[in-house]
Amino acid sequence: MNFLCVLTLFFLLQGSMTFPDVAAETVYDVLHDTGYRKKWDVNMIETRDIARLSVNADVGYYSWKCPKPVKNRDVVTLRSWLVMPDCYIIINFSVKHSMYPPRRDLIRAVSFLAGYLIKINGPTSCTLTYLAQVDPRGSLPKWVVNKSSQYLAPKILQKLHKASLQYPAWKKKHNSDFKPWLNPEQNTLPRISLNELSLQRAESLEHVDESQVCEVKEDRGDSEEEEGKNG
Template sequence: MSSAGFRPEGSRQMSPMRIVCKDVTAETLYDVLHDTSYRKKWDTNMIDTYDIGRLTVNADVGYYSWRCPTPLKNRDFVTMRSWLPLGNDYLIINYSVKHPQHPPKKDYVRAVSLLTGYLIQSNGASSSTLYYLTQVDPRGSLPKWVVNRVSQFVAPKAMRKIYKASLKYPDWKRKHNPTLKPWMFPEQNTLPCISVSELTVQRADSLENIDESAVSEEKTNHSEDEEA
């Protein structure tokens, strides 16, 4: 999950992106987007991520928190994710839900993924294309420079990071539980079962809405990873 769909309050425009990944198979891209252990190695904007539970063999609920440049508050999400192999292609989608044991946290702003999706298309034996589309409500009145930074720098770099991480994944995976892929082999999934009745769709208007529109770019600290 990235910040590619952040828009000012009241605007929820979709933000599509695409990147061709040479020397990376569609299956490897699919594994990288699923593997939370590996994500901690390459997603330096991530604060924390973990799986909460499973709904079906191809749907689960998870938590993700994302570091914003100070003094903006960090954001976090609880999302229901589902996935589907489509022959040699793959689809992953998610949207925000409310889970009774994972309410909004004091030091974070609970953001809302209205709809986020990855489509991975195979281009043959050693190449693939990643399509990314997201519609996110970050909850809050964000300054225009934040929106510009996300759309011009952060989101495109996030796509390039996924590509670079995918190039290194096969070697990393060979040394870290190489046969463990519960997203491919449901019998390996040890997450607790969650009933759909425990979940409700997370409505943005039910969450705190903070005003950060006055934060100036000069007063923020950007990590090197956020720069183009």
């Protein structure tokens, strides 16, 4: 497992990890299933699928917690996916949607490009590669960058591995046959056309200076309890 995190005008997060005991299709399902994401993504505030463009593309909303007292962030993205003989691919980037403008209580981040490559190694083994180029907007303090690279970034794939191991049992009890990312006929999202969307450019958003914000030490007991509930 390896990771890279740098800060220029944006975060570049990259990681790769082999899952020796999880099928590639299972990881692909976990990444798509918004209902299950609430169970394992402890940094998530809210996520929802908004509308579909085609059988393998949709628009979605995602907001997440940032280390206190830095303000939380959100994004609206256009996502597409592809199933290949030897891998699964999911990519997304930020767009504007008239019904989801920036909120006062959150800072609208910009995803230049983010995605997952799930390489099939065998019937029950795969390698997941994750890449995200994100402008969090604003000037962030150095401790946020350090925390992202040393703690948050490595945890992404570790938690995803654990979530993938637990997913088959969870899915059996929660609409086991419902997988619109594999079965387009199950998709009931409203349709949207490309002319209703536009690229979300970083320069069009408010710049927020949080560079002088000091870290607030969270109670470790509460954090562990929250992780236990979602694990």
